Amino acid sequence: MKHLFSPEGEAALADLLRLQPLLAFDFDGTLAPIVARPEDARVAPAVSRRLARLTERWPVAVVTGRQLADVRDRLGFEPGCIVGNHGAENLGDPAAAERLSRALDGARDLLAAQGAALAAAGVSVEDKGQSLALHYRLARDRDRARIEIESLLARTGPELRSFGGKLVFNLVAADAPDKASAVHALVRATGAGAALFAGDDLNDEPVFAAAEPHWLTIKVGHDEAATGARFFLDSPAEMPRLLDRILAVLDAG
Numbered sequence: 001m002k003h004l005f006s007p008e009g010e011a012a013l014a015d016l017l018r019l020q021p022l023l024a025f026d027f028d029g030t031l032a033p034i035v036a037r038p039e040d041a042r043v044a045p046a047v048s049r050r051l052a053r054l055t056e057r058w059p060v061a062v063v064t065g066r067q068l069a070d071v072r073d074r075l076g077f078e079p080g081c082i083v084g085n086h087g088a089e090n091l092g093d094p095a096a097a098e099r100l101s102r103a104l105d106g107a108r109d110l111l112a113a114q115g116a117a118l119a120a121a122g123v124s125v126e127d128k129g130q131s132l133a134l135h136y137r138l139a140r141d142r143d144r145a146r147i148e149i150e151s152l153l154a155r156t157g158p159e160l161r162s163f164g165g166k167l168v169f170n171l172v173a174a175d176a177p178d179k180a181s182a183v184h185a186l187v188r189a190t191g192a193g194a195a196l197f198a199g200d201d202l203n204d205e206p207v208f209a210a211a212e213p214h215w216l217t218i219k220v221g222h223d224e225a226a227t228g229a230r231f232f233l234d235s236p237a238e239m240p241r242l243l244d245r246i247l248a249v250l251d252a253g
């Protein structure tokens with residue numbers, strides 16, 4: 001996999017921008033650097049200023065594992081669309097959203113029963129409606145925290161699906177939409193000719209895997225996880241340079 005600012009990456013970006021693409025971004029680890037506490041995550045002004053300018057002229061979306069109500073005030077700009085809960089929130093179907101949230105009720109009961117043990121192991125729980133996040137970044141003994149979480153996950157049924165992330169386990173309904181279906185739906189809804197999608201985590205991999213050949217997919221950061229993205233950026237600190245490249249093409253056109 002090559003860096004986006006390699007000659008191959010620059011050429012792929014130039015080709016993509018001729019197709020009037022949707023520009024879609026993950027939040028944590030992509031627009032906002034990873035921080036110890038989820039409540040401290042924010043988009044840097046250097047990034048939000050550029051995204052605000054882009055949003056005036058191009059379809060821009062944020063597709064995040066967070067809840068909409070949580071992420072909105074962390075952005076510093078107003079994108080054309082935000083999809084939350086790993087692709088399951090804000091798809092315009094309130095009945096489906098309600099069903100996806102109710103599917104987690106059994107897990108909520110398990111969490112209540114196992115709450116003291118999880119808290120003692122340093123696990124914090126985020127209930128986001130259509131998904132649950134069990135964080136263990138701040139646990140003193142991360143192995144012990146993982147064991148507690150895995151024992152809870154082992155007691156959930158086939159109506160739920162779990163997947164990992166950055167020092168977190170996530171739980172959603174087995175049939176919950178993922179970020180890939182969300183990005184495809186946004187491309188259709190905006191009439192965009194392609195998509196650029198940048199993300200850093202496991203919940204972004206379905207987008208990379210289901211991308212059309214003419215899309216541009218970018219993994220942000222380096223970790224051991226295999227990725228299906230075509231190009232990479234070293235960190236969210238490279239985001240202003242990417243956005244400047246896109247703005248320059250728009251200014252030239």
Ligand SMILES: O=P(O)(O)OC[C@H]1O[C@H](O[C@H]2O[C@H](CO)[C@@H](O)[C@H](O)[C@H]2O)[C@H](O)[C@@H](O)[C@@H]1O
Pocket residue numbers: 026027028029033034035036037038039041063064065066067126133135137165166167168201203
């Ligand atoms: O899809 P994303 O926008 O990347 O959201 C994924 C999860 O991000 C948050 O957790 C992660 O970021 C935190 C802040 O940097 C970090 O402290 C935590 O360890 C990470 O797992 C968020 O809290 C979750 O709800 C999102 O699902």
